[in-house]
């Protein structure tokens with residue numbers, strides 16, 4: 160079985176972060192591992208607290224993972240401080256990690272800030288150059304490119320500027336802001352649109368985490384980047400279309416839609 164690692168923050172409400180990543184990885188057929196950068200106390204209405212891991216303890220988690228079950232792909236999500244970013248960059252270099260998907264998490268769906276300002280420079284200088292693919296939404300692409308994004312053409316320009324600067328592929332997500340469910344992949348000097356059918360579901364907590372983990376899972380399985388993005392879009396569309404409705408805010412998706420079949424008896428039990 161292929162293996163994938165998420166390096167991210169825990170979401171106590173289970174819809175985003177580490178929990179979304181692990182659910183996504185299982186559903187996409189890979190073995191999931193995690194190195195936790197921070198605990199968050201949050202639910203669908205907001206984040207009330209963040210407790211960071213120490214850089215030493217994050218390093219220890221990564222040492223245990225890489226020296227035993229080597230991950231075929233790595234997804235990086237919420238990393239709130241420059242010390243944690245430096246630790247991740249050092250360890251991924253040391254273990255020659257492959258297929259690195261960086262989701263430059265800055266703000267939660269609920270609006271809470273998940274990265275310190277000082278960490279954005281470290282993210283740019285240390286993590287982006289290691290990425291196989293980077294998955295910013297529009298506000299994140301604006302911060303990383305320094306450009307305002309108002310049109311689909313601006314998405315192409317910003318993705319190209321980021322990709323050329325940091326030598327990585329860039330998937331700029333139209334998401335809820337601009338282009339409905341159409342995402343732009345820039346790589347190797349060219350670009351391609353991935354058209355998604357917009358699903359009328361207000362419950363989008365953790366969509367960014369889920370998409371990046373689905374891409375990592377498919378890269379781990381040996382699919383090329385275009386195919387991995389295609390398959391990840393199909394997975395997230397299915398999870399949104401399952402129309403789970405939990406919580407008082409923007410709720411989580413049903414990550415398990417693809418594996419809730421007659422063998423799990425999940426449908427009969429609910």
Ligand SMILES: Nc1ncnc2c1ncn2[C@@H]1O[C@H](COP(=O)(O)OP(=O)(O)OP(=O)(O)O)[C@@H](O)[C@H]1O
Nearest residue numbers: 268296332334335340356357358365366367368370
């Ligand atoms: N209503 C929707 N219908 C179909 N696809 C959607 C919808 N909303 C988002 N997506 C898709 O979900 C994926 C994640 O994109 P999104 O822009 O929501 O990420 P994000 O803003 O980083 O998420 P988060 O709020 O978790 O940080 C993208 O492929 C996007 O096109």
Ligand SMILES: Cc1ncc(CO)c(N)n1
Nearest residue numbers: 168169170175176237267
């Ligand atoms: C831990 C965590 N990571 C990422 C996000 C972004 O949705 C979130 N809400 N929580």
